[in-house]
Amino acid sequence: MPAPASTDAARPDTALILVNLGTPQAPTAQAVRRYLSEFLHDRRVVSLTRWLWCPLLHFGILPLRSGRVAHKYASVWMPGEDGGSPLAVYTRRLARELQAELPQLQVIDAMRYGQPSLHATLRRLRDQGVARALVLPLYPQYSTTTTASVCDVLARTPGPAARMVDHYHDDPGWIAAVADSVAAHRARHGAGDHLLFSFHGLPQRLADEGDPYPRQCEASARAIAAKLGLGAGDWTLAYQSRFGRERWLEPATADSLQALVARGARRIDVVAPGFAVDCLETLEEVAMMLAEDVSKAGGELRYVPCLNDTPAHAAALAAIARRELGAWA
Numbered sequence: 001m002p003a004p005a006s007t008d009a010a011r012p013d014t015a016l017i018l019v020n021l022g023t024p025q026a027p028t029a030q031a032v033r034r035y036l037s038e039f040l041h042d043r044r045v046v047s048l049t050r051w052l053w054c055p056l057l058h059f060g061i062l063p064l065r066s067g068r069v070a071h072k073y074a075s076v077w078m079p080g081e082d083g084g085s086p087l088a089v090y091t092r093r094l095a096r097e098l099q100a101e102l103p104q105l106q107v108i109d110a111m112r113y114g115q116p117s118l119h120a121t122l123r124r125l126r127d128q129g130v131a132r133a134l135v136l137p138l139y140p141q142y143s144t145t146t147t148a149s150v151c152d153v154l155a156r157t158p159g160p161a162a163r164m165v166d167h168y169h170d171d172p173g174w175i176a177a178v179a180d181s182v183a184a185h186r187a188r189h190g191a192g193d194h195l196l197f198s199f200h201g202l203p204q205r206l207a208d209e210g211d212p213y214p215r216q217c218e219a220s221a222r223a224i225a226a227k228l229g230l231g232a233g234d235w236t237l238a239y240q241s242r243f244g245r246e247r248w249l250e251p252a253t254a255d256s257l258q259a260l261v262a263r264g265a266r267r268i269d270v271v272a273p274g275f276a277v278d279c280l281e282t283l284e285e286v287a288m289m290l291a292e293d294v295s296k297a298g299g300e301l302r303y304v305p306c307l308n309d310t311p312a313h314a315a316a317l318a319a320i321a322r323r324e325l326g327a328w329a
């Protein structure tokens with residue numbers, strides 16, 4: 001009798017781990033609080049000294065923010081058996097798409113914060129005797145706050161021999177996939193008056209200290225715009241999702257949108273190529289809240305969804321994985 005597909009003998013000895021940020025398990029204040037607490041205790045994300053930060057976090061931010069943010073998650077929560085937080089759902093589905101592209105690998109989705117935990121995944125793979133793991137953080141642009149934090153987990157967790165993709169912000173296959181998604185959106189809705197590239201923000205201090213993130217965002221936006229044949233005046237780059245009081249990268253997406261409407265742009269297409277999959281920050285902040293603000297100002301924001309679990313996304317990431325594994329051999 002042939003062995004069932006799930007025995008150790010049949011399991012591929014190389015894994016591809018797609019790592020995303022993490023997200024609450026439920027759209028409740030309690031679940032959001034647990035998630036934010038783990039996330040905001042990471043020194044890569046907030047480097048303030050603990051005696052200053054912990055009181056602020058435990059007595060201010062977590063009690064005040066968790067309930068408010070839980071409402072936001074509830075507004076984008078995906079229904080059904082395969083539902084949940086969009087970030088988790090799309091990451092899981094993307095892993096399934098990639099598994100179909102790469103049957104010779106064991107493709108797994110994991111999260112830096114929360115579940116399914118990257119730490120537990122690495123330990124499980126080691127226990128299963130998996131020899132190698134290619135770790136692909138779903139952050140096209142490298143940042144010390146995101147990519148390097150995944151690297152920290154790899155460094156301190158016993159697991160298979162690991163190799164990590166640092167960034168893919170200028171990968172031609174990925175650039176083409178994003179450009180094609182914008183072109184398809186414009187073909188469906190008619191081209192807007194302007195294309196705004198909206199990336200997650202970062203404290204300006206980190207950029208000043210050498211974080212390459214803003215340079216890589218600029219390079220991604222330039223390459224996507226060039227692929228679309230856009231002129232210099234046809235597109236803008238801005239940063240969203242500011243958190244806390246210090247200065248973040250500018251311009252802010254909200255300000256750029258208002259300035260564009262004031263200059264006469266009526267239909268503004270917004271794409272968010274720093275986000276591999278849709279999440280709270282794209283669906284609630286951009287496609288809902290910022291779209292409402294633009295509408296009040298007399299314009300129309302037309303949001304271009306992230307690549308999510310599309311075949312084009314899976315094909316682009318599969319090509320990156322094949323190349324990395326080829327170089328590792």
Ligand SMILES: C=CC1=C(C)c2cc3[nH]c(cc4nc(cc5[nH]c(cc1n2)c(C)c5CCC(=O)O)C(CCC(=O)O)=C4C)c(C)c3C=C
Pocket residue numbers: 021022023024036045046065069085087139143145146200201202203213241243244274275278279280281
């Ligand atoms: C100091 C705070 C933060 C830094 C620095 C930061 C960098 C950063 N984040 C992403 C991607 C995502 N962030 C998301 C949510 C989110 N981000 C912060 C704070 C910082 N991010 C918070 C507090 C939250 C939670 C929501 C909230 O309370 O407002 C998400 C979405 C998660 C989801 O569940 O949908 C993503 C994705 C990048 C790429 C980045 C640095 C470049």
Ligand SMILES: [Fe+2]
Pocket residue numbers: 041054057058
């Ligand atoms: Fe603490």
Ligand SMILES: [Fe+2]
Pocket residue numbers: 200241
């Ligand atoms: Fe963030």
